[in-house]
Amino acid sequence: MAPRPALPTKIAHGSERKFATFRAVVALILREMATKYGRSPGGYAWAIMEPLGGILVLGFGLSILIQTPPLGTSFLLFYATGLLPFTLFQQLNSNIGRAINFSRALLFYPAVTWVDAVLARFILDSLTNIVVMCILFTGLIIATDTRALIDFGPVIEAVILMAFLGLSIGVLNCVLFGLFSVWMSIWGIATRPLFFISGVFFLYEDMPATIQNILWYNPLLHITGLMRRGFYGNYDATYFDASYVIGVSLICLFLGVVLLGRFHRDILNR
Numbered sequence: 001m002a003p004r005p006a007l008p009t010k011i012a013h014g015s016e017r018k019f020a021t022f023r024a025v026v027a028l029i030l031r032e033m034a035t036k037y038g039r040s041p042g043g044y045a046w047a048i049m050e051p052l053g054g055i056l057v058l059g060f061g062l063s064i065l066i067q068t069p070p071l072g073t074s075f076l077l078f079y080a081t082g083l084l085p086f087t088l089f090q091q092l093n094s095n096i097g098r099a100i101n102f103s104r105a106l107l108f109y110p111a112v113t114w115v116d117a118v119l120a121r122f123i124l125d126s127l128t129n130i131v132v133m134c135i136l137f138t139g140l141i142i143a144t145d146t147r148a149l150i151d152f153g154p155v156i157e158a159v160i161l162m163a164f165l166g167l168s169i170g171v172l173n174c175v176l177f178g179l180f181s182v183w184m185s186i187w188g189i190a191t192r193p194l195f196f197i198s199g200v201f202f203l204y205e206d207m208p209a210t211i212q213n214i215l216w217y218n219p220l221l222h223i224t225g226l227m228r229r230g231f232y233g234n235y236d237a238t239y240f241d242a243s244y245v246i247g248v249s250l251i252c253l254f255l256g257v258v259l260l261g262r263f264h265r266d267i268l269n270r
Contacts, residue, residue: 024112028103028120048132051087055080055136062201070203071232074144080136081228082200085158088129089166089220095121096170097177097184100267107268114264118171126163133159154230161245162223168249171256178267199224204239212239219245 037044059075069078096118100107103117141148176183198220204212215221222245225237 020111021113021116024116025120025123028106028112028116029124032120032124044128047128048135051084051132052136054087055083055140058083058201070206071228071235072146072148074140074146077137077140077144077146077148077231078228079201080140081231082198082224084129084133084136085162085223085227086195086198086200086220088126088133088159088162089223091125091129092122092163092166093170093173095125096167097173097187099170100174100178100264104268107264114174114260118167118174122163122167122170130159148231149233151230151233154226157242158223158227158230161226161242161249162220165219165223165245165249165252168251168253168256171260172252173256175256175259175263175267178270179263194218194220197221204237219248 037047055076058079062079063069063075066075069075071078099117099121100114102121103112106112107114107117140146173183173187176187197215197218204215204221204225207215216239222237222240222242225235225240226242228235229237229240
């Protein structure tokens with residue numbers, strides 16, 4: 001009589017493969033944490049100190065030039081509602097764009113894919129920035145005694161949209177950075193004005209109509225307005241259009257995923 005197939009071995013093997021992506025992502029996250037925060041003095045403290053320093057410098061500098069902030073009574077809280085979402089986008093876009101180059105050595109193993117590398121950076125940077133936002137917003141509200149009544153709905157929606165936009169453009173840049181090395185320099189130069197045109201230190205409604213017609217096409221400005229709607233009950237941000245932000249994100253994500261699926265091996269072999 002022929003021996004029966006070893007079913008338990010097959011089941012165990014299938015179960016092992018089922019969680020391969022999860023294990024790879026967790027391993028990459030731990031590697032990212034050790035590399036990014038574990039080797040520098042202060043570690044995770046710099047994730048808080050860096051945006052806090054930017055808020056303090058920006059708030060102090062502009063408070064000298066302007067008597068009152070465009071919204072509320074606290075310069076620090078006003079600029080935090082613009083700077084922290086912008087920082088989330090910048091870090092996701094930049095770090096995801098370099099995901100393949102950073103994990104190049106590991107991606108030659110069959111168990112690790114480019115999807116794992118992208119997901120690891122997206123999860124780590126998103127969670128880090130969300131924790132930093134919670135700490136800094138809580139500290140600023142207590143320190144400035146603004147007694148702000150936060151509407152968490154718009155705030156959570158703004159964070160989700162900003163993270164999705166950062167992921168989408170980061171995935172697209174992951175291809176472009178890998179195929180065209182000069183694109184990294186071009187992108188860095190082209191996006192420097194984003195800080196000044198994304199509503200970090202001004203309101204869309206305060207701009208002239210001709211400028212508004214141009215700025216409206218910046219999806220970051222929409223998300224900044226939504227974030228401030230959650231912190232200031234008298235601010236509506238009527239120009240905010242979720243469908244536009246989602247549409248831009250979906251287009252970039254679709255192009256990035258399709259191109260990475262086609263060219264990721266070419267990028268690894270360069």
